[in-house]
Amino acid sequence: MRSHWAWGRAADEPTIADQDGLAAMLHRRLGWDDLAPSTAVAVRDLALPRPRVAVPGSLAQMASTDVRDRAQHAYGRSYRDVARAHAGRFDHPPEAVLRLSLIHISEPTRLLSTSYAVFCLKKKKQNPSRLTTSTSP
Numbered sequence: 801m802r803s804h805w806a807w808g809r810a811a812d813e814p815t816i817a818d819q820d821g822l823a824a825m826l827h828r829r830l831g832w833d834d835l836a837p838s839t840a841v842a843v844r845d846l847a848l849p850r851p852r853v854a855v856p857g858s859l860a861q862m863a864s865t866d867v868r869d870r871a872q873h874a875y876g877r878s879y880r881d882v883a884r885a886h887a888g889r890f891d892h893p894p895e896a897v898l899r900l901s902l903i904h905i906s907e908p909t910r911l912l913s914t915s916y917a918v919f920c921l922k923k924k925k926q927n928p929s930r931l932t933t934s935t936s937p
Contacts, residue, residue, distance in 0.1 A: 841888030843868045851895040862899050869897040 803810045814822070819837035826832045846867055855863040864870075874893040875881035
C-alpha cells in the first residue's frame with residue numbers, strides 16, 4: 801500500500817528504531833540535540849472537517865469522501881506538507897476526491913513501429929487578447 805506520509809510504500813517507512821539511529825548519527829556528526837522521533841497520527845485517528853457539500857449523483861461512482869483519500873490529496877509531498885500531515889494538521893482538506901482518467905491518443909509518427917507521439921487532450925483556455933480585434937488606419 802502507498803505510504804500516507806511519504807513517498808513509496810508503507811512497508812518501507814522507517815521504524816522508530818531507524819529514526820532513533822538517525823537522530824544519534826545527526827547528534828554525533830552535527831551536534832544536533834533534541835531530535836526525538838515522533839509517531840505520525842494514524843489515518844483512523846484523523847479528525848478532518850466533514851465535507852460541506854454532497855457529491856452529485858452523476859459523479860458518485862468516481863468520487864470519494866473517505867478520510868484517507870481526502871488527507872492524501874490535501875497536501876503535496878514537500879517536507880513542510882509531510883510534516884503538517886504527520887502531525888495530523890489538515891486545516892482545509894478537499895471536500896471530495898475525483899478519480900478521472902485522461903484521454904490519450906497514440907499515433908505513429910514515422911514508419912517505424914517503435915516511434916510514437918502521445919497527445920493529451922484537454923480544453924484550451926481562450927486568450928482574451930486574441931479575441932479582440934484591432935483596426936488600423
